[in-house]
Amino acid sequence: MIRVAILGASGFVGAELLRLCASHPQLQPVRLFGDSQAGLKLEAVHPQLALAFPGLAVERFAPERLDGVDLVFAALPHGHSQRLAAEIIARDLAFVDLGADFRLDTAEEYETWYKEPHQAPELLSRFVYGIPEINRARIRGAKLVAAAGCYPTSAILALRPLIEAIDPASIVVDAASGVSGAGKGLKEETHFNTVDENLTAYGLLTHRHTAEMEMALGGRVLFTPHLAPMNRGILATCYGQAHGPCDPLALLRNAYADEPFVHVSERPPSTKWTLGSNAVHLTARYDPRTGRVLAVAALDNLVKGAAGQMIQCANLMLGLDETAGLSTVGMCP
Amino acid sequence: MIRVAILGASGFVGAELLRLCASHPQLQPVRLFGDSQAGLKLEAVHPQLALAFPGLAVERFAPERLDGVDLVFAALPHGHSQRLAAEIIARDLAFVDLGADFRLDTAEEYETWYKEPHQAPELLSRFVYGIPEINRARIRGAKLVAAAGCYPTSAILALRPLIEAIDPASIVVDAASGVSGAGKGLKEETHFNTVDENLTAYGLLTHRHTAEMEMALGGRVLFTPHLAPMNRGILATCYGQAHGPCDPLALLRNAYADEPFVHVSERPPSTKWTLGSNAVHLTARYDPRTGRVLAVAALDNLVKGAAGQMIQCANLMLGLDETAGLSTVGMCP
Amino acid sequence: MIRVAILGASGFVGAELLRLCASHPQLQPVRLFGDSQAGLKLEAVHPQLALAFPGLAVERFAPERLDGVDLVFAALPHGHSQRLAAEIIARDLAFVDLGADFRLDTAEEYETWYKEPHQAPELLSRFVYGIPEINRARIRGAKLVAAAGCYPTSAILALRPLIEAIDPASIVVDAASGVSGAGKGLKEETHFNTVDENLTAYGLLTHRHTAEMEMALGGRVLFTPHLAPMNRGILATCYGQAHGPCDPLALLRNAYADEPFVHVSERPPSTKWTLGSNAVHLTARYDPRTGRVLAVAALDNLVKGAAGQMIQCANLMLGLDETAGLSTVGMCP
Amino acid sequence: MIRVAILGASGFVGAELLRLCASHPQLQPVRLFGDSQAGLKLEAVHPQLALAFPGLAVERFAPERLDGVDLVFAALPHGHSQRLAAEIIARDLAFVDLGADFRLDTAEEYETWYKEPHQAPELLSRFVYGIPEINRARIRGAKLVAAAGCYPTSAILALRPLIEAIDPASIVVDAASGVSGAGKGLKEETHFNTVDENLTAYGLLTHRHTAEMEMALGGRVLFTPHLAPMNRGILATCYGQAHGPCDPLALLRNAYADEPFVHVSERPPSTKWTLGSNAVHLTARYDPRTGRVLAVAALDNLVKGAAGQMIQCANLMLGLDETAGLSTVGMCP
Structure with a gap:
């Protein structure tokens, strides 16, 4: 099993990552990070996950809590990942970020649209833009992926x-x-x-x-x-x-x-x-x-526009079946 | 009071015309026409109107049932009004049609988009296109108005x-x-x-x-x-x-x-x-x-895109206050 | 015209009172009170009312701002009216309160369910419980009505x-x-x-x-x-x-x-x-x-369960037609 | 793989059975029956299933089309299964019926509530009522299960x-x-x-x-x-x-x-x-x-109240992991 940490676990994308991991043959969530609801059991934050992950709780993020983790998913408001990325990279973990922080090519472009200077411009070129259908070869084997916006x-x-x-x-x-x-x-x-x-x-x-x-x-x-x-x-x-x-x-x-x-x-x-x-x-x-x-x-x-695409990218990065844990079937009605 | 007949009274626009007439100081619905539900009391067709119009029922249309009527509203599928219009015009009634039948300038344009020949091309030029904000002068005093689509x-x-x-x-x-x-x-x-x-x-x-x-x-x-x-x-x-x-x-x-x-x-x-x-x-x-x-x-x-605009046009046609019976306030929440 | 003040004008019931007043022949909103959005124009708080009441704005409540007012509607969280009622009563205004403060017969009952002592128990018996269908005679002519909960x-x-x-x-x-x-x-x-x-x-x-x-x-x-x-x-x-x-x-x-x-x-x-x-x-x-x-x-x-019933009560209190400004027709579809 | 036929495949429960089978490790839909949409490709009936089952189409039911099938799911209006059950039983197939036909204990009870005589009363006692939580032992190993209503x-x-x-x-x-x-x-x-x-x-x-x-x-x-x-x-x-x-x-x-x-x-x-x-x-x-x-x-x-419970029952009947193909995680938001 691949041990997964989720930053932003108490949000909507966090919940969706957990829902998809519950059906994934290899991804096992082991650490859930979320500031505002740190200390709560997962059941209290996301009751729909109570039966699937009875033991998990939400914690405040600390770098040392990534010990033993293989893969990091981050679903944070823009501006956060660029402050945390160096810690994750230093540990040589596979990292899929959903924030806007590492999607654009240049710090100038980022500042133009996000109205604030980028905090880690030197890392921008190390992230691969995460849409497998247009970028599969680069994602396969990458360590750092910036999953695209919805x-x-x-x-x-x-x-x-x-x-x-x-x-x-x-x-x-x-x-x-x-x-x-x-x-x-x-x-x-x-x-x-x-x-x-x-x-x-x-x-x-x-x-x-x-x-x-x-x-x-x-x-x-x-x-x-x-x-x-x-x-x-x-x-x-x-x-x-x-x-x-x-x-x-x-x-x-x-x-x-x-x-x-x-x-x-x-x-x-x-x-x-x-x-x-x-x-x-x-x-x-x-x-x-x-x-x-x-x-x-x-x-x-929340799936192809967020959590699903993150998992699709992770599957490629880790050499798994690209479709593992992902459904093609919409829930109708 | 102005006596109103509604063609298509069992449909959504019919119900909306009745809802608006219930608050209108001068428009009084007296005849309701609707084929599929002819014979039913209004309460059975539109329960929400039961308290406002306890005596009304839906009838099958027949020209002589327009006797005593002052104003006709038609909210029928396209193709129907062009078959009925001559009867209404012969009675010299004020007529606001919501169908597409008399909105376009030419029978050719109608046939291009509606894929069928127009049945009353000679009447097209007699209808005024019904958006008061762009056509107020012509609507005021008109007898025949083709209210615009939504x-x-x-x-x-x-x-x-x-x-x-x-x-x-x-x-x-x-x-x-x-x-x-x-x-x-x-x-x-x-x-x-x-x-x-x-x-x-x-x-x-x-x-x-x-x-x-x-x-x-x-x-x-x-x-x-x-x-x-x-x-x-x-x-x-x-x-x-x-x-x-x-x-x-x-x-x-x-x-x-x-x-x-x-x-x-x-x-x-x-x-x-x-x-x-x-x-x-x-x-x-x-x-x-x-x-x-x-x-x-x-x-x-259903209001500015249909029944409300029809009433706004009728108000102008009949010399009433243009805003009579019409609210400017959206129902929020 | 009857000059109306609304406490809680920036809330949902406040908006609904304004929507209904816009179609009421005699009730004219003149003062709107609301703490959190005091200072804003009504259009900014409730854009759906922009065309109906272009001149109104939301103010912070102050008793002297009731000068010239004939009727007060209050739609506040429970606990607020019992602190304000004396001021309103002192001015001998017609007052319809939608809070829970004056609905129950005794201060004990209030404390049992609302878990706090009542601040104006001496006023409880002066309010009439506001459901006209069961209490019409007492509401007619009353000065103080506690409109029922939804x-x-x-x-x-x-x-x-x-x-x-x-x-x-x-x-x-x-x-x-x-x-x-x-x-x-x-x-x-x-x-x-x-x-x-x-x-x-x-x-x-x-x-x-x-x-x-x-x-x-x-x-x-x-x-x-x-x-x-x-x-x-x-x-x-x-x-x-x-x-x-x-x-x-x-x-x-x-x-x-x-x-x-x-x-x-x-x-x-x-x-x-x-x-x-x-x-x-x-x-x-x-x-x-x-x-x-x-x-x-x-x-x-929001209507029969709140603003509409308040107006129905006010109509009775003020000797108006009980149905003035109120529709019986539900908006379907 | 267990080869599955679905009666009522063009309905909502049929679609849900297919959605769940797409994630089930052993259940493979091979025949889809549905009268009104017989002849259509699955993609035309349920576009959300297009990527998962590109080759399937909906057919009219005929008993011989059950050749090679291991398990039958029926999701038909009440009254239909009692006419078809004998054919399915004769082939000794595992059969999970969602209709009301075989849920009640007696034909009298059925007639009382469904207002029509039961067509196969002799089969009633052969079906096990399908709620695993109250009837697990009997469902395990059963050939015929009447899954409970929602x-x-x-x-x-x-x-x-x-x-x-x-x-x-x-x-x-x-x-x-x-x-x-x-x-x-x-x-x-x-x-x-x-x-x-x-x-x-x-x-x-x-x-x-x-x-x-x-x-x-x-x-x-x-x-x-x-x-x-x-x-x-x-x-x-x-x-x-x-x-x-x-x-x-x-x-x-x-x-x-x-x-x-x-x-x-x-x-x-x-x-x-x-x-x-x-x-x-x-x-x-x-x-x-x-x-x-x-x-x-x-x-x-549609899941625990229909298709999911059917699969849970089938898992028990066939000796599979009871939870195979079934999620415990609700899709929030």
Whole structure:
């Protein structure tokens, strides 16, 4: 068994990592770190995990508590990993970070979008960007992976195979996420009565995930995120001006023919098809009326957009079956 | 009192017309027509209306049952009104139709999008397109109004004041609607377990409301509708390539300064602010990074997108206070 | 016009009072009090009210700010009104309090359930318990009314006409509420991701509304509240051991034949029939297999369970039409 | 591998059986039967299963299509299995039926509640009632199992260990289910706009699951089901008159100490803790005020209340690890 530590275990991604590890043949959570709920038994923090991990509790992080650990997952607010990474690297552990800290190529880009100087710019180049479908070779065998953001995963998987067919300066990504993407913190924006029966746009022009999309797609992206009244799921509807008539559905099918977690179909995808699974469902169209390409992606923001992708990356890093512990089947209904 | 007949009274828009009439000082529903549920008491069809209209029942439509009626509201599937309109017009009644039948300028345009020949092309020019904010003078005093579709109302109100500032061939409208927009008919697409906790795109490239948007905006529109897991509400996020730097928020504020039902704010609007009300909330931005304009509209598809707009039009047609019977206050929470 | 002040204006009931006042012919909100959001314009606190009350803002409460006011509505956490009531009474204003402070008959009963001594026991007997259907004569002309709780309103209206037919020591009330009943405060229990797609029981054996039910029904009640994944609505399913075969539906029909807001039917009621309205829908059964009576009530916790009932009481207190400003029509869909 | 056939594969329970089989080490679906969608590829019927079972399609049932099959799961409307069972039994296959057909002890009881004569009364005694926690020994090694209903599973697990402590004639079960319990058929009751933001009681006094509860508990039960606005989950709140003071929580803890899928806690359970898992969460109280016992159960109606329990039974029948392919971890958020 591979002994796993989770930083941010009391959050939503932490819970999801634990849920997936419970079905994983080799990953065994042994240390759970979380500041605000340190000292509580896991059952008190996440009752849904009570039967699976009766002995675990949440602790305050301390580097020496990583003794005996083989793999570290971090699901922390941005800014935290860059302060902790050196400790983890010093111990030569496999490390998959979900924070934004090590995703971008340069400290300048980070500062532009996150409005604060990067604390460990010298480490940026050592992390591999974690989307296996576009970066599998580099992830396999890597020690340090920065798993992609949820919105970027959806937009990048939808658009990357089409990028040659469109003007890269013309990309619009209009996406909506379930509320879990906003995290467990208590805010008026995530109060049930704010969100239920409601749809809203937010972060107009300024959402930080724009930077990741532009980096991976090599283009200029106008990205508008929305909040949808559901627990999970991202639907990204992406637009680009085509160089000319093209067959984007065929491009997607070719690109992903052998991918275990990507399904391409003419039918517009539903986020619910992906609920709880690591699957991505895609479709695309060329519109002769406007000369535009349209591509749509659906995924579960907590699985393929977070915990599932982290495990998929870890499987590759550790030489395990890439699909171990991960389902392709969405929970419908 | 103005005596009102409703065609399609057993549907969602029919119920909403009745809900609004119950608070309207002058509109009194006297005849309810609906084929599938003809013969039932209103209480059996819409229990929520039992206390307000204890005596009413749903009947099968027959022209002579319009005797004594002053105003006809029709909320029927497209194709029906064009067969009934001549009868209503012959009686010289005020008529507000919500179907798509009389919204477009030409029978050709209708046939292009609705895939069937128009049955009453000679009547098309007699109907006024029913969005008071862009067409008030013509609606006032008109006898025949074709109230706009729900998606077009949102996109047109968001973009019309900005149209001079953008390339009209560059418009993308990415919108999502609550499920009531799909009507009361029983379909797998509207089963609770299909829709709940789900977000999906549909009608890719081909949604018929595109035609209305193009007609009213005078441009070329790529429109992608989505289905959101909520009862009501439309959020339309609209994009256009700007001719140059501009202030779209100021353009909206100027255009709608005196409108009783339009609120413009820097804050991105939420559909919930409009729940049950006839209000539209708008915002807009110019993005210097991509040179695009972004405009967002929120409204209740069954009120400003249907029954409320019908009543607003009827108020104008009949010389009543335009706001009679209509609330501006969304039901939050 | 009657000039209205609202204490707790930034909360959910405050917003609902304002929504209802916007359609009320005589009640005009002039002062809005709320501690945490004092200083903000109403539009910033409740954007859905922006078009209706453009000039209003939220202030910190001070007694002199009641100058010129005719009617005070208070929707505050329990314990607050008992500290403020003397000031309001001294000004001889009409006062409808929604807190629990003045609902119970004795200070002892209050202390038993609320675990703190009552601060103004001498005022308890001056307040009339505010459910017009059971207390209309006393409310009419009263100056001080303690509007009933949301759960008690549902259980009392369902069971009061049946109380002679059942053993009053045998009552079980099993009820569920939408999340708005828990208020606007930020708690893990009301985070969207806690509540959505979830049903839970809470307050087992100890919910404070038990005391009100027992007072108004004159019996012993075991009350179990539940939290349902919806914005609004209470459904109360109530049980009692019958003295013998009886016709509880007829008892309800007789009791409420002339009530404008109560609808009795054989069909089991749905909370949605009451959404946004002041209506209560009831049904009942006698079960010959078990000798029990079953009664079910549905209402909107923020209207008939709060703001609507407050206005209904105020209408009576001030000699207005009891139904002024109140709808009987639930917003479906 | 054990080769599995599923009758009713196009329904909700069929989809859930497939989802669970996809993670099961030994169960391999090889034949899918479903009348209305026969001829379609699985991907067209259940897109969420496209990646897991790319080769499967739905067929019309014919007995010879069971050749080579080891295990049959049936999830059909009641009345169907009693017509098919003889064919399956003749082939000596392991058979787990989820219909109501073989759950009750006698044909008379079946006819009383299902209002139709039983077609295969001679087979009734050959089926074992399928709740492993109360019937494990008999299920182990059985060939024919009638898996319990969703509501009965919840009420029986909550009350069975308490039955000695209460008057068995005094039981009230007040339970609510997510909408998937009503199946995939298109009905007004399951239209999104009927159910969303709604809570309703149904089947007053007459729900057929009452019979199963009475059979397994040996008492008289008044059962009131409710429909809650969520995809999945049952919460059952159960009441009984106690013989005297008792400790029902201790009784539950003792009864289920070694059960892999039952969790007992003082904290009132949430259905969401069980989402997608085979877990049941329980709590209980004794109320000294009313002398009643209160017990609450939460489970996922499609897993522990259907497909999961079927697989748990099959695991026992076939000598596999009872927990194979089944998770105890609810999908939160």
